Amino acid sequence: MELAAGDDCVAIGNGNLDVTVTQITCGPGHGISLGGENSEAQVEQIHVSKSRIFNATNGLRIKTWQGGSGYAKNISFETINLIAVDNPIIIDQYYCPRGGCALNQSTTLQVSNVRYSDISGTTTTKIAINLNCSQSVTCTDISLQNINIQSAAPGGTVEATCTNARGTSVGLVDPTVPCLN
Template identity: 50%
Template sequence: MHLVVGFSSAIHITGVTITAPGDSLNTDGIHIQQSRHVIISDSTIGTGDDCISIGTGSFHVNVSWVTCGPGHGISVGSLGMDNSRAEVSDIQVGHCNIFSTMNGVRIKTWQARYGYAKTIIFENINFTAVMNPIIIDQHYCAAGVCAEKKSSAVQVTDVRFIEVRGTSSSQVAINLNCSQNVACTGITIQNVEIQPAQQGGQASSYCFNAHGTVTGVAMPALEKLADRENEIDHHMLEKRVGVSALLHEGREDVVVVPAVSELQLPGLDAKLEPSTCATLHVSVASMATWSHLLNRQTNSRKMKRWRLATAALSKAIAEAFSRRSSASVSGSLPKARPHMLSKQA
C-alpha cells in the first residue's frame, strides 16, 4: 500500500499522484480504515490494486474528482476479513474517471462474515474500457483460496448508482452478486448507461438476491432487480401472527409447501414432535428477511429448534425454486405460537 489512513478523523487528501505498475500486487493507492470524516479529492491514482479501498470502521468518507487507472478501481472493502465484523456507512464517490481497470466501483465482502455496509453513493462516474464497471461481490474470496465457500451475512443496504456512464470491457457490466443469507436491499439504479467497449460487443447484467428500484435509463437492463416493499409488508404481518400463510396468490415466485407429519432435518432433535402447519405459502423473495427476523428471537431451546427447522425448510424451498422444478416441497415445522415471536432484540 502507498498511503494508509487509519484510526483518524477530519483528514483531507488532495492533489496527490500515485503510480505503480499495473501488474504489481498489493499496491493499493489509498486505503482507509477505522476512520471518519475523510475527504480525497483532485487526485490521480494508477496501481496494480485498488486505487482507493475503504475498509471497515470507515464513516463519512467523500471521494471526488479522482482519476483511477490502471488498477482494481474504487472499492468499499474487502469487508469481514479474518472473521472480523464489518461496519461501513455514509460513503460518497463522485465525479470520478476510471479507465482500463479490472473493476470500476465495487463493494466486496468476505464469505460467512457479519456486519453492514450502508448508505453508499456512486454518482457521476465515467468508465472507459473497464472490466466489471459496477459490482457488488458478497462471495469474495481473494485469489480463490478460501477453504470453504459460504454465503456472506454482511448486510448491504441503501446503495445508489446515479448518473454512471461509460464502456465495459467485460460482457457483464452490472454485477449485483449478493448474499444468499441476507439480501441486498435499497439498491438504486438511476440513469446508468454502460455500453460494450468493443464495437459489436454485448453488455449484460447479473442480479442475485438484489432488491431495489430502477429509474431513468438503465443499460444494460436489470430485469431481476425487484422491489421488496410488498414482500416486507407481508412479512410484518407474519411477524405478528406466527407461522400463518404468507399469501401471494397468483405469483410466479411462490412455492407452496404442503404439511406432512414429519420433516427429516439434519441436526434436529429426533425427539422433537413437530405439529404440522396447514399449507404454508412462502415468497422466496422475502426469505432473507424472514430468516433475519428469526435470528433475532430469544435463545430458548424451543426457539432454537424452531429456527433450525425453519432454516432447513427455507433452504429446501430456495433449492427447489432455483431448480425451477415442481413448486412443491414437503415439510412441517414445530408449531410457532404468536408469543414466541413477540420478543424482539
C-alpha cells in the same frame, strides 16, 4: 487527482464512516473498492462522485466475505465515467481472493441503501453490472438511476446479472438489471 496504484485506487474498509471521494482519475488498477479481506466490517455514509476510472479490473465495487458480520450501508456513487473497465458495477458477497473460502455461510455482511446514479462508459467484458449478493442475506434498497454502460468492443453487447438483490431502476438503465424494478 490522478491515481495509478496497480491495486485498488481507493480502498474503504472496516470502521470508515462519512467518507467523501471526489474528482479523482483512477487507472489502471482495481478501481474503487468498499469492504475487503476482513470477516467483520462496518462501513457507512460513503460518497464517491465526479470521477473517472479507466483500464481497471473493477470500477465501483463492494466486496465482502461469506461468513462475516457487519454492514455496508448508505453508499452513493454519482457522476462517474468508466472507460474500458472489466467489472464496471459489482457487488460481490462471495469475495475470496486466495481460495479456500466456505461458501453459502448463514451469516454475511448486510449491504443496503446503495445508490448508483449518472454512471456511463464502457466495459471490456459481457457483464457490465453484477449484483452477486449472498443467498442468506439479501442486498436491499439498491438503486440504479441513469446508467449507460456499453461494450468497449465495436458491436459488442453487455448484460447485467443479479442474485438476491432488491431495489429500483429509475430512468435509463442500460443494461437492464433483471432483479430491480
